[in-house]
Each structure stands twice: as C-alpha cells, then as structure tokens.
Amino acid sequence: MKKKILFILCILFFAVKVNAAIYVSNTNTVVVGNTVTFRVTVSSTTPLGSGKYNVTYDDRLLRYTGGSKLVDTFVAQNESTKSVTFTFSFVTRDVGNASFRFNLNEFYLLSEAPGGTGSKTSTVNIVKPKYYSSNNYLKNLKVADYDINFNKDKLTYDITLKETRTSIVIGADKMEATQTITGIGEVPLEEGMNKKTIEVRAENGSVRTYTLNIFVPEKAPIKIKIKDEEYSIVKRKIPDLAGYTKDKLKINDEEVEVLKNDKYTILYVKDSKGNVSKVLKEKDNYKKILEFNNTLYAISKDKEKKGNYEYFKALNLTTSKENNYRYEITEKTLQIEEVKKEVKxxxxxxxxxxxxxxxxxxxxxxxxxxxxxxxxxx
Missing domain, CATH: 1.20.5 (Single alpha-helices involved in coiled-coils or other helix-helix interfaces)
Structure with a gap:
C-alpha cells in the first residue's frame, strides 16, 4: 500500500553573525515517492529590511515541486516585521541521504545596517516504501468436535449439531503473523440456524469473511392442551407486545420465553397447522386469547355459535373485567352480551x-x- 505523505520537518536553529537567525525544518526519514517540505525562517531581534538568498539541494534524490523561489530577493512587509518564512517542497526520487542548503547571501536591517549572512544545511534520509501484505486467507478454520473439511478458498460451511449443543468453540490459524482475526472462541448457540462470521483482516486492511451456518435441531416440543386441542409452546424469539416485557419461565424443566406484566403471563403457541397464537397462563391452566382492536381477551369458556354470531365468556386483559361477549362473524364486531337483563x-x-x-x-x-x-x- 503506497501513500503520499506531506512531511513538515523538525525545527533546527542557526544563528548568523549579529542579528539574524535561520530556522530550517526537516524530517529524519521519508519514503521514496513522498513529498518533503523544508520550512525556512529568517528572524531578527530588530525589524528587518531586505535580503537575498539561494537554495541548493541534491537533485539526484530530490525534485523541486514548488513553494518559494529557489533564488530570490525579499523585503520586509512593514516596519515592525522581525521574521520572514520560506517553504520549499520536493518529491523524493531515490533511496539515500539528501541534503538541502539555504544560503542567506545578503541581509539588512530596517535601519539599513548589515544584519549578517550565513547558511544552514539539513538532510533527509530517503528509504524504500514499506510493503503491506494483502494476504487475508486463513491457514485453517476449526470447529471443536467437528471436521468442516476446510479449504482457504471456500468461504461458507454448513454444520448440523446435536440438539443438546448450546455453544461451540471456533478456532483459526493465521497464514501470516500480521493478520488479525475476529469471531473466534466460544460462541453461544440457539435452536435453529446460527450464522457465525469469522473476519480475517490483512496488514493492508483488506478483509475476507468466512461464514459458518450452524444448525441446532429443536428439542422435543413442550405440549399443552386447551379444550382438548394440543399446542406446542414457542420457546424462543417471541414477538414483543405493548405493555408487556419479555421474561423467562421454566415449563417441564425447560426454559421458555414469555411476556409478563404485573398481572398476567402470556405465551405464544403453535397449533398442528403451524398457526401461532397467544395464550394466557394461569398457574397450570391455559386460556386462548382473542385479540380485537389491540385489546386482548382471555376466553374462559368454549365459544357457542348461533347463526352468524359467536357467544363466549372472556376476561379483558386491559380492564381485568370478565364479561359475556357476542362476536358478529361477518362484520367482525364485538359487543358485551347483557345476558342477565334478558334473563330478568x-x-x-x-x-x-x-x-x-x-x-x-x-x-x-x-x-x-x-x-x-x-x-x-x-
């Protein structure tokens, strides 16, 4: 990887005769092909007047690219000016120690008195560019207790484990010491598909990603019965529900996700056709839940169908009140059924x-x- 870098060099001090001083900045080391800038400051304790200078340098190792003129006359900007600065930029051509020399040939103070002359030399060490490896291949990728038949050019591997596995150890060997690897070590597993990625970053920053698709079969489902109908409890990754927080509960010695608030516990279940619905858990009893207009109703008794209506008793989980309801199937409307008044x-x-x-x-x-x-x- 080759980068063009502009170097502003460290400051050196050189005093010239009576009142003048020359500062030249340069760096110790520069890579071939990069740019180096020499910064020269001529200063005095009293206001400057004018002067002449020229620059010499090793043109075998340096190529002038711009900045201040290599030979010039300068005049102070105003009567209070006590320093002037020049910059000279070069591209490095080859390996070696390149010299730069600033010669102050004439120098006068504002009072027209001679300010002294002198020279200042600085050197820079030009070196070969550093090579950054682009190798982002793995030497080996390992999964504990499992042979994935690794090939450095193959990026995706499918693995099926026993249903009892809850974690696995992923290991990897570098092909080069300068590589960095993420995604290895012991990683947790859940039932179903687990996608794990291992990233290999080369010295030059390029990345190669290996993927493990690890499938863990679901354990035997937890079955419950509601009114002679059998359901399987959805154990993990259940949807959120407004007004409830996710929690965990042990059922049949197995931990499952549930939704809870300060009054009720709700589970998700799946019927024989794969349809998912909510149920209310009350100790060891379960009640089907009807969701209507964002309100949940836990059905206490079997629905009774008469014509285009369904009649049932249910608990409103928002108000905590139990009522008899009438549900119109076609229009999909729900009303409280005033049974007692009719009986009266x-x-x-x-x-x-x-x-x-x-x-x-x-x-x-x-x-x-x-x-x-x-x-x-x-």
Whole structure:
C-alpha cells in the first residue's frame, strides 16, 4: 500500500553573525515517492529590511515541486516585521541521504545596517516504501468436535449439531503473523440456524469473511392442551407486545420465553397447522386469547355459535373485567352480551303469564261454584 505523505520537518536553529537567525525544518526519514517540505525562517531581534538568498539541494534524490523561489530577493512587509518564512517542497526520487542548503547571501536591517549572512544545511534520509501484505486467507478454520473439511478458498460451511449443543468453540490459524482475526472462541448457540462470521483482516486492511451456518435441531416440543386441542409452546424469539416485557419461565424443566406484566403471563403457541397464537397462563391452566382492536381477551369458556354470531365468556386483559361477549362473524364486531337483563325480562314475562292464567282459572272456578249453588236452590 503506497501513500503520499506531506512531511513538515523538525525545527533546527542557526544563528548568523549579529542579528539574524535561520530556522530550517526537516524530517529524519521519508519514503521514496513522498513529498518533503523544508520550512525556512529568517528572524531578527530588530525589524528587518531586505535580503537575498539561494537554495541548493541534491537533485539526484530530490525534485523541486514548488513553494518559494529557489533564488530570490525579499523585503520586509512593514516596519515592525522581525521574521520572514520560506517553504520549499520536493518529491523524493531515490533511496539515500539528501541534503538541502539555504544560503542567506545578503541581509539588512530596517535601519539599513548589515544584519549578517550565513547558511544552514539539513538532510533527509530517503528509504524504500514499506510493503503491506494483502494476504487475508486463513491457514485453517476449526470447529471443536467437528471436521468442516476446510479449504482457504471456500468461504461458507454448513454444520448440523446435536440438539443438546448450546455453544461451540471456533478456532483459526493465521497464514501470516500480521493478520488479525475476529469471531473466534466460544460462541453461544440457539435452536435453529446460527450464522457465525469469522473476519480475517490483512496488514493492508483488506478483509475476507468466512461464514459458518450452524444448525441446532429443536428439542422435543413442550405440549399443552386447551379444550382438548394440543399446542406446542414457542420457546424462543417471541414477538414483543405493548405493555408487556419479555421474561423467562421454566415449563417441564425447560426454559421458555414469555411476556409478563404485573398481572398476567402470556405465551405464544403453535397449533398442528403451524398457526401461532397467544395464550394466557394461569398457574397450570391455559386460556386462548382473542385479540380485537389491540385489546386482548382471555376466553374462559368454549365459544357457542348461533347463526352468524359467536357467544363466549372472556376476561379483558386491559380492564381485568370478565364479561359475556357476542362476536358478529361477518362484520367482525364485538359487543358485551347483557345476558342477565334478558334473563330478568324473560322471568317477568313468565310471571305475567302465570298470574293471568291463575286469574282465568280462579274466575272459571268461581263461575262453576256459583252455577252449582243456583242449581241446588232450584
């Protein structure tokens, strides 16, 4: 990997005769092909006037690319100027020690008094560029207790383990010491497909990714029965539910994920056709849950279908109130069924009928008695 780098070099100090001083900055080492910049400062304790300079350098190792002129005359910007700075940039051509020399040939102070002259030399060591390896192959990739038949050019491996495995150890051997590897060591496993990636980064930063698709079969499902229907509990990776937090619960000595709030515990179950639904867990009992308009209803009794309606008793998990409900199948509407009021109405109607019947019977009996008495008198 080759990088173009601009070097600003360390400062050196050189005093010239009476009042002038020259600072030249340079670095110790530069890679061939990179740019090096020499920074020269001429200063005085009293205001500067003008001067002349020239620059010499090793043109076999350095190629001038710009900046201040190599030969020039300078004049101070104003009467308070006490220093001037020049920059000279070069591209390094070859390996070796390259010299740079700044010659201050004439120098006058603002007072037109001579400020002294002098030279300053600096060197830079030019070296070969460092090679950064691009090798991002693995020498070997290992999975404990399993032979993956590794090939450095093959990036994906499929593995099936026993259902009892909950973790696995992944190991890898570098092909070069400068490589870095991530994704190895002991990693946890869950039932189902586990995708594990191992990244190999070469010295130059390039990355190669190996992938392990590790399948762990599901353990024997946990079965429950609700109204003679059998369901399998969904053990892991259950969906979130507003108002509930995920928790873990042991059922049949196996840990499963559940949803809980301060009152209720909800599980996800799957029927024989693979349909997933929610159920309410109350100790060792389970109730089916109907979700309607973002409200959950735990059904207490079997649904009774009459025509286009379903009747059932359910607990509203938001209000914690239990009611009888009527569900209209076509329109998909849900209403509280006022069963008690209907029963009361029916009872009143029966009483009215009984009273009226009794009055009629009593009237008929009285009529018979009167008739019989009149007949005896005659």
């Amino acid at each position: 109405k029916i009872s009143v109607d029966k009483i009215v009928i009984i009273v009226l019947s009794s009055i009629l019977i009593l009237t008929y009996v009285i009529f018979i008695i009167i008739y019989l008495k009149r007949r005896k008198i005659k």
